[in-house]
Amino acid sequence: MTTYFNEMYDSGKVRPPYARLEDWTRSMPAELREMKQAEAEALFRRIGITFAVYGEGGDPDRLIPFDMFPRVFTSGEWARLERGIKQRARALNAFLVDVYGRGEIVRAGRIPGRLVYRNAAYEKAVVGFVPSKGVYSHVVGIDLVRTGADEFFVLEDNCRTPSGVSYMLENREIMMRMFPDLFRGNRIEPVDSYPEKLRRTLASVAPTKCERDPTIVILTPGHFNSAYYEHSFLADLMGVELVEGADLFVEGEYVFMRTTEGPKRVDVIYRRVDDDYIDPLCFRPDSMLGIPGLMDVYRSGGVSICSAPGAGVADDKAVYTYVPEMIRFYLGEEPLLKNVPTWQCSKTDDCKYVLENLHELVVKEVHGSGGYGMLVGPKSTKAEIEAYRARVEADPGNYIAQPTLALSTTPTFVDEGIAPRHVDLRPYCLVGERVELVPGGLTRVALTEGSLVVNSSQGGGVKDTWVLAE
Amino acid sequence: MILTVDHVTLYRYDRPVRGLVQSHRLMPSTCTGQRVLNWAVTVTDGLAGGAFRDGAGDWIQGWSVPGPVSEVAVTVRGTVETTDQAGVLRGHRELTPPDCYLQSTPSTRSDLALAELAATVAGHDDVLDAAHRLSGLVSEAIVYTPGATAATTTASEALALGKGVCQDHSHALLAVARQAGLPARYVSGYLLVEGDGAAEGQEAAHAWAEIWVRGLGWVGFDPANRCCPDDRYIRLGSGLDAQDAAPIRGTARGTGFEKLDVTVAVQAVQQ
Structure with missing residues (x-):
């Protein structure tokens, strides 16, 4: 029987960061809680924050369930996490600059060249180009799980366009509106500086040809994209334009935005469009979402693109195994955050082990995301395991496996009252001239009893995440 | 050999378009065996954009x-002095790792028939020899x-058809x-077409392949002409x-229908 670390109750006693929350829940009658839950839902609906769930059909405007019970870290816990997250974000960026340059880490034999250069996310088009300030990934979303009081593991890195930061901001906003007393009684680090910090980060990587206050835009695929709400939300909070591909055009050495006052030069594009679609003259010629000629402007220093094209090669699940090695290689430091031990089915021995132990492993597709196409061995039926076995055998290189981690739980409001549910954490590390992290992140919670899958696409919910001030 | 190039691409639209954007790879490579004596690319009413040398x-x-x-001409005119390097690309500065060129694309995806051809060199230690054999096959x-295939024909389709042009080869x-x-x-590049080639209808806008041979570097193979690139390329x-x-x-x-006319002439200057 696996025991799970409960972040609130440790051997029957309340852990200090949760002390005040215990009083809070005790003093809240069930009717009040139900009323508050309905109020929270109404608030979310009113601001329009919804999340389309791919492949499930049904209501595209479904809300991600919000759980009012906050998840809490002490300042000491957070300080350790922060150092580890920043270290990782630095190493990932150093890796990207290296593999699009001389590839020292491959030459030194610390990572196999085939994992990097034969990777579909490796962009030949940017070889030899160093983005402004040497930054490829400007927002690094690092997914963490906790398995003990001092034990954290990195589940995966997201170097392209990690989404969900709008939930971090909205969850806090709504909690403060509904429970102002809670925030008077607890000294909680604010997260609302995130948009301004993001704006400063983007401005700090203005291209070499920009000699003025840079004009920043957010490039979205459009309103049908599941994260469109977040794109417009961030544009609003940062005070920058939200644009689609058709709003931008290339003329001469620069990119311009159509405005009512005529064309305006754009210096930094925070894009939420995938590499393949950003320029039909360089990547997919059938793309209608991109800006023809953008990559020529980019590679000649006329505009910055965040994240930089090609950043995806660092967050591939097979490359993930080597992040601790990157930290040692580029920073000369020992990793502060641990990786989850990972078996790569592309290796014969690993694959054999995985196939023999499917019932107790978590198996994922190398390029998968959002919790799709994965197997959670201990939670699957014999038939599901056998079906998955056939998929792994057919294409071993496409799969990796990890032990089923004992994800920590935090108290969560459920129909029966309050019960422990498993959680993870995604903090958003900003990398520009400086490396910054707002104290907090997005806590995702698996609302189904016993479930270890927290992805919103798989029925997970979200919580406000508190970091207590000293 | 001294070669002159005269290459005009004319775009005509039945209704005026709101603008054009292009990305050109129209400068002769900087490498041993090619010396540019003069070279100019012009675009009617064009604004030159970003210019750089890429990783390749x-x-x-x-x-x-x-x-x-409604009408734009892209004109390439120049003179290049070439010397035969027996197909080997020398003195060419690049950073892209050769392993990148193991990735296939929709038009170069292998199939059973292509895999069978490839299998004939399986276990071959001499890569250069293997490359020659594959090119010969x-x-x-x-x-x-000419005319049997289109720009969108894939390797697999061309092999099944048994016909094609330099792009298919x-x-x-x-x-x-x-x-x-x-x-x-x-x-991609230019070729001086003479004698038999001209009679066959070979075009001066040409394409061939380069294969990475460890110890030697990139080596060109032109299966359409059963040779390695020389001073005609x-x-x-x-x-x-x-x-x-x-x-x-x-x-x-814009919504205008595009009509494209391309003329390419490559000639040897008598010395």
Whole structure:
């Protein structure tokens, strides 16, 4: 029987960061809680924050369930996490600059060249180009799980366009509106500086040809994209334009935005469009979402693109195994955050082990995301395991496996009252001239009893995440 | 040999378009065996955009033409002094790791027939010899036939048809070389066509393949002409396939129907 670390109750006693929350829940009658839950839902609906769930059909405007019970870290816990997250974000960026340059880490034999250069996310088009300030990934979303009081593991890195930061901001906003007393009684680090910090980060990587206050835009695929709400939300909070591909055009050495006052030069594009679609003259010629000629402007220093094209090669699940090695290689430091031990089915021995132990492993597709196409061995039926076995055998290189981690739980409001549910954490590390992290992140919670899958696409919910001030 | 190039691409639209944007790979590669004596690319009413040398060593130049416009000519004129390097690319500065060229693309994807061709060199230690054999096999399997294939024909389709032009030969060679584990890339350039070639209808806008031979570097193979590039060839740039290595990639903003006319003349200057 696996025991799970409960972040609130440790051997029957309340852990200090949760002390005040215990009083809070005790003093809240069930009717009040139900009323508050309905109020929270109404608030979310009113601001329009919804999340389309791919492949499930049904209501595209479904809300991600919000759980009012906050998840809490002490300042000491957070300080350790922060150092580890920043270290990782630095190493990932150093890796990207290296593999699009001389590839020292491959030459030194610390990572196999085939994992990097034969990777579909490796962009030949940017070889030899160093983005402004040497930054490829400007927002690094690092997914963490906790398995003990001092034990954290990195589940995966997201170097392209990690989404969900709008939930971090909205969850806090709504909690403060509904429970102002809670925030008077607890000294909680604010997260609302995130948009301004993001704006400063983007401005700090203005291209070499920009000699003025840079004009920043957010490039979205459009309103049908599941994260469109977040794109417009961030544009609003940062005070920058939200644009689609058709709003931008290339003329001469620069990119311009159509405005009512005529064309305006754009210096930094925070894009939420995938590499393949950003320029039909360089990547997919059938793309209608991109800006023809953008990559020529980019590679000649006329505009910055965040994240930089090609950043995806660092967050591939097979490359993930080597992040601790990157930290040692580029920073000369020992990793502060641990990786989850990972078996790569592309290796014969690993694959054999995985196939023999499917019932107790978590198996994922190398390029998968959002919790799709994965197997959670201990939670699957014999038939599901056998079906998955056939998929792994057919294409071993496409799969990796990890032990089923004992994800920590935090108290969560459920129909029966309050019960422990498993959680993870995604903090958003900003990398520009400086490396910054707002104290907090997005806590995702698996609302189904016993479930270890927290992805919103798989029925997970979200919580406000508190970091207590000293 | 001294070669002159006269290459005009004329775009005409039945209704004026709001503008054009192009990305050119139209400068001769900087390498041993090619010396540019003069070279100029012009675009009617064009604004020169960003210019840089990419990781594969190609010179890239962006262009835009503000609209409304209904006719645009891209003109390339120049003179290059060439010397025969027996197909070996020397003195070419580039950073892209050869392993990148093991990735296949929709037009160079292997199939059973291509894999069978590739299998004939399995276990071959001499890579150079294997590359020559593969190139020879592709020449035999696809007969030079203008008009039998289109720009979108894949390696697999051309092999099944047994007919094609230089683009099809090159795609097929890339597919079999990569299948055999050899990094291979598409090269676009110009060719001086004389005698038999001219009679066959060979065109001066040409394409061939380069295969990575450890110890020697990139070596060119022209299965359409059953040879390695020599001093009749001018190399412009490379890519994973014809589209990726295209000398001109471009698009127009507008609904006008595009009519394209291309004329290419390569001539040897009498010395």
